[in-house]
Structure formats: structure tokens, C-alpha cells
Amino acid sequence: MNEPGFDPSKPKYYVLDMFPYPSGVGLHVGHPLGYIASDIVARFKRMQGFNVLHPMGFDAFGLPAEQFAIETGTHPEITTKNNIENMRKQLKACALSYDWSREISTIDTEYYKWTQWIFLKLFNSYFDEKTQKAQPIENLIQQFEKDPSKSWTSLSRLEQENILSTYRLAYMKEVTVNWCPGLGTVLANEEVTNEGRSERGNFPVFKRPLKQWMLRITAYADRLIQDLNLVDWPDAIKQMQTHWIGKSEGGSVLFSLEKNPSQKIEVFTTRPDTLMGATFLALAPQHPLVASITTPENKKDVEAIAHATPDDEKKSGAFTGAYAIHPVTGKQVPIWVASYILMDYGTGAIMAVPAHDQRDYEFANQYKLPIVQVVQSSEKVPANQAFEGEGRAINSDFLDGLKTSEAKQKMIAFLKEKKVGASQIQYKLRDWLFSRQRYWGEPFPILHHPDGYPVAIAEKELPVTLPPLKDFKPTASDDPNAQPQPSLGRAEENWKTVKKDGVVYQRELNTMPNWAGSCWYYLRFIDPRNKETLISASEEKYWMGKNGVDLYIGGVEHAVLHLLYARFWHKVLFDLGFVSTNEPFGKLFNQGYIQAYSYQDERGMYVDATKIKEVSPGKFEYEGKPVTRNLGKMGKSLKNSISPDEVIETYGCDTFRLYEMYLGPLEQSKTWDTEAIVGVNRFLQRAWRNLVSENGDALLIDQKNSEGKLKNLLHQTIFDVTKMMSDMRFNAAIAKLIELNNELVALEKIPSDVAKAFVLMLAPFAPHMCEEIWKRMGHTTSVAYAPWPTYEEAALKKARSKS
């Protein structure tokens, strides 16, 4: 709280960009779009009298940085340092008013010390169902010790730890993971594309069971949905997160096996009211019961289903030969294995109600299984379709005549009473797979006891520094069955083993994913050099305030990744009392992308986009040969990348900033068109010539324009621009300023109040030029902290009545 212009009596405003990962190729003109926008907001808010926190840093651990290092054959320590330096230079050239004294990088030991510290908090906490909050794990241990039925103290340490690992927010478990042999590491669900490939590098990803570190984000599923109501975020993002978490309410039902009634199959359903229409059970091919219940004569068919490729469009299935007992009717229900049942949702088993579920319907038709209608529809149901809507129960014994919602409740109550079911909430969200087998990440602050349980490293022993490794490359292969080999396995023996009290511990060799550092960096910016704590309580309270980060600007690609992870960590820190807000980012704004045309010749090779001639509308040529045009991302490989350096070199940073904002609405994607830059450049030159004479003096009449049309126009413009700035409609605001300037062109000399207001309004967009004019107008303090102009209601009314 000691930067220039800081005044404790003023309100705070925290405006933050999603910090970049320092890629090797440097910035293209698309990258600074959001940074320019946030800078304009920061400058606007400063002029409006806020204490503004506007920091920048670098997300330098993780796959992108490591892949770049591998490609160039240089150690990531060197490449990331160079890339950061280059990127910082490029950002500074854009006149972004960051407080560089707060710069942080996720790879600094002083930073990732605290990332590890938070991990320890996760490891040493559990989610208390009663309070719906994270609590220290000691509380749970105390409960266990007091509970005689647990006979806690008689358990071995390993047994205790195995129980605790089912509670800890960070825990190890053998789970089906996304294994990417091409990258030599496992990946989170969020990092795998629909096509089953890695988001980074587009390598194939395979499912296989592996013991990995997990974070219990599912414990927070409900709060992560509920608290979206508290934040001012785009609906699209809120909806994406809600869908990703995927809450469904329904019930669980237990079916006993006919041959062995003590053994049960549990299913989850959102429609317990249709239980009477369940004509068969369907299990996922990987369901643990499949092998044991399948009769010898059906074994072959069932195994064939297990080996069917999961992306087979057609449904396939096989009868296991076994039957379950319907919990209400007591009738036989055949048990099938079906390719369309997913093992990792619900229990991996369903009750199939073909009359009222389209998938079950198709499956039943295919294998000639009975279809029993139990819900009457008031509308006509198309032939060959299941009726999935609501109606009145029929053929359902005690449910007959009830509306769907009532029937659901009654059936749940019945199941509960008979102890064969209960109401249940199911989520699509899975726990977060948190370990990677790569080198370039935060080491875990964890040791492994020879007895086979993990032990946390003491806080005062942090950080666990990343050991220097000459051969940092991952052990990649094409073999989906290759054993993962963490890069840290190649560290020196005296790093890998730790002797303590006569016990030889093995260090955890996995590293954290690149999301770890970005989960909490917005907190560290508030107190970046604190050696004692993560963040001082008073600084946190001041800068986070009520809304947390007041404005967070970044791309939409982080909707279910960074933005979900960071909210989760924040809530844990909130529960444990380290932060004072429930949500980290009060307002989120997604800027669009800047797109560019790329051109390919007849062989499909990309050609230099700057050397294209349009020979006729829609026909393009490169060196006399026809080429095809495509609109998309900018990139070096597409030969259409334009660097901000070259634009700034030619036109200056003011023009560059103004142009990026004038291109169109900030949230929309737009096409870069170098030709059109001259427009805003002309505007700035005209503005300069209007306000500054050839000998360098400000061209002003030293008096106010107290009467007339110009005054009304001025106040109307101030009103409009102020509103547009607040709504971040910068393109429209610039247009208003151009309009005002065009009016001023006709005047010999500009009244001082008009000139002053004009320069002040333009200053957030074109800080260099405005600072210069401001000085020539005789001001000795910076325009950056001058008060934003105000409008007079009277002049505004006059202007409105006239128009």
C-alpha cells in the first residue's frame, strides 16, 4: 500500500489480467488485447480516485514452457528466463501501467514455496460434511480417537493413513487416469479434448489405472455451483462451469442378485418414479461384478463387449446370464453388460427403463427386451421414441395416478423405508488429478514412509526446491502400456532420499500441474514479498475487500480449467481462514480473440500473408499464383502473425492501443486489418495539431467555453464517454472522442476547459501523447492521476432538448 497516489481514505480497485505463460515465440498483436483493456480500466479508475492494484507476472511452470525447452534443446530454466525477459519488454512497450515492483513468477522458489504450503494445507485438511467446510485433519483424528467404535489407537499407522486418505483434500489413489505416453505424463480430464487427445501437443490419450495424487474438488461441487450466484461473470462461463460440474438429483436403488441376495448392485437414477418400468439392468463393461456374475455360457459374448472400442457409435451389449431381484415387485430382472454405460459416472450400473429413456429404448429394441410404459404423456409421443418427459404414473402399483414429481418422492420414501435405496445427488465432476510425471513443475512437499504412506514435510522446511537436472526431457513413448517414469526419478540420490530419525524416506517424484501456480497468484500480488506468510491479513482484507478481484480479464479458454481450480483453492483457503472472501474474482470479463487471414497455395503450404494481392473480390494471389484464404488464429506457422513490436515501431504505442480497442467490442472476436490502423493514427495526429502549435505551445484560449453548442456537446460527450468506459465499450467511447475532435478541427483556438476534458478522456487510451500535451498545457503533475472530468446536468439537459 505504498505506491504513488495511494491514499488510505480512497476506495480500492483491483484489476487483473490472466497472466501469460512465457512462450518462446513472443507476443503477437492478439495477446495484448486484454492487457490494453485492463490498463485502460486501471487508468480510468485511478483518475476516478481509486487506489488501483494492477500487477503482472508470469505463469512459467508447466507443459508449454517445458515443451518449448524440449523443442529448442535448452534447459527450461534458461528458456523461461529469456522468454520472460522478452515478454516483459514487449509488454512495457505497450505503455501498460503495471506495478512492476510486484512482478511474480510461479517458478521463483520464494513463490512456489507458498504453492507447496497451500498443498500442505490441502493435504492436512478434510471436508466436514456437517459444516460443508474444510477443517484441519487433526479435528477428524481427534473425533476418531474419541469414537470407541473406530478403535483408532489400535490401528497401525498405515491403516490410519489409509483411512485418512479417504478424507484428505489431497490424497493418493489408484484411479483410471488419462495417460498420455506422447507427453510422458498423466493429464486431468479438463486437459483432454473430446477427440481423446491432449490439449497440449494433440497426442493420443489412453485410460488406464494408476496411483496418483488427487485433489478432492468434488467435495466443493455444490458450493462451486451455488456461489456462481455471487459473482458478476458472463452467463456463458457460469453455464459452462455448471454443466461441467453437472449436478443431477435422483435416487440410488439397490438390486439384489437372484443367486446371492446378500450381494447388491447399486444404480443411480434421476427418475426413481420409473422404477416399475425397469425391465433389465445394464452394467458398464468395466464394472467389478461383471466377471463374477457372468455364467460360463455367456462369457464369450460378455468379453467381446469389454473389448469393444468405446467410441463405437452403435450400442452393443450382452446378457450375463444372471438375474437381479426387482426391489418392489420381487420379479426377475436380467442383467446385461452394455457398451453405453460409463464406469466413471454414478455406480457404473443402471436400471434400464426403455419406455422412458431413449438409450435404453434403442438398446431394448436391438436385443428384443421388454418395454413397459409407466408414465402417461399428455402429449403425443412420436413413434420409435421413448417418452422422457413428465406425466402421470401408470402400471406402477402404489404410484398410479401421481404426477412425476410426487411419484419420485413417494418411491424414494418407499425405498428408504425398505432400506433398498435413498435420495442421492450425483455430479459429473471428478476429483482433480494433480500429479504429473514431468520435470518443469513444483515438487510435492511430501515424503514416502517405507511402510507405504505419505508424510507431509514441515512448513518450516519449505520450499522443496526443484533439483537441477541436466536431462530434463520426459520419458515419452508411443506405447500406451509404458510405465510412467517421473523425470525427477533421475535426480541425484541425495535428493531423492531423506533420512529422518533413522527412517529413510523417499521423496515424491511427481510434480504439480501448471495450474497449481495460477490457482492463487492473484493473492500473492497483494503482498508479493512477504517472507513470513502467504499474504498478510490486513493487506488481504484491504485489496480483496468485498468483491475480491474487482475485474478479471482473460480468455474464455479457462472456463472450466483455471477458473474452476482457482475458485476451489480459494474456498479451501477461505474455510481455513486465510482469505476473507468466498469467491476470488468478483467480476470476470472475457475478451475476444484477434483473428487473421491465412493463405495457402495449391500445395496447401502457408504463404506470407503480407504479400497477398486481391486480384478480384474474393480472389487472392501470391506471387501471381492463386491462393485460398482462411480466417483463424494468428501464428508463426500460419505466416500471418503480426508482432506488436512492428506496429509500435511504425505508429507508436498510443496508436496501437487505440486501434486494438477501436477494432470492435472487447468481448467479440475480430479480424486484424493492418490497413485500417491509419484511421486512429490520423485521429491522434489531428488531435495533436488541434491542441499544439507548430512551435510546441498548447493552442488554447485561456477561458472557459461557458456558452453555446460546444459546451453542450462537451458535456454530452463527457456523460457518454464516462458511461461507455464503465461498461467497457471502448470502441464506442473512442468514436465519441473522434467526433468531439472533429468538431474542434474548425476552431482556431480551443477553449481551455474543452481541451482539458478532451485530453483527460483520451489519456487512458493514448497515455504518451496525452502526458505530453498535458505538460505543455502547463501542468506539473502527471495526467495519470488527474481527476476524471465531470459533466454539468444543466448543459446535458440543454444538449438533449436541442437534439
Next chain:
RNA sequence: GCCGCUGUGGUGGAAUUGGCAGACACACUAGACUUAGGAUCUAGCGGGGCAACCCGUGGGGGUUCAAGUCCCUCCAGCGGCACCA
């Protein structure tokens, strides 16, 4: 398939409370200044018509004194999810 967003001149876009559609800019056209112009300035620039005027915001329908804006429906484009029981 489901959910969401978008659709306005040759181009980017403005019109954020239902109130003069096309602000502002690019491109283009004509002219001025000029040895020259890819500099600057002036004028024009949705379509039709000599004109008054008429038509016009993806298509069709509706509500309203008044619709780019609200409602219904269809079409196109973009984004997300996709056997989630």
C-alpha cells in the same frame, strides 16, 4: 442431438431504457494543394427515383402510436457439452 451466443452498407462497427437506423472509421469516387503523393484538406458514399417520396437491420409472422431492440417461428454462422442414467 442438447445448451448458449451472434446475424445492421463494399468492410469493421454505432444506435445499452422500445423513440430520427447506418454515428465513428476503413475502402472507394470526385475535387483542391502539389514536381510527386500511399501526405494533407474539401465534398460524396445503403437501395430505388429527376424529384417529392418510397423501400431497407438474415427470412416469415406478431405485440405497439412507435421494433435493429420485445414475443413466436424458420434459416445461417460461431462457441460449449455430448451415450452423464
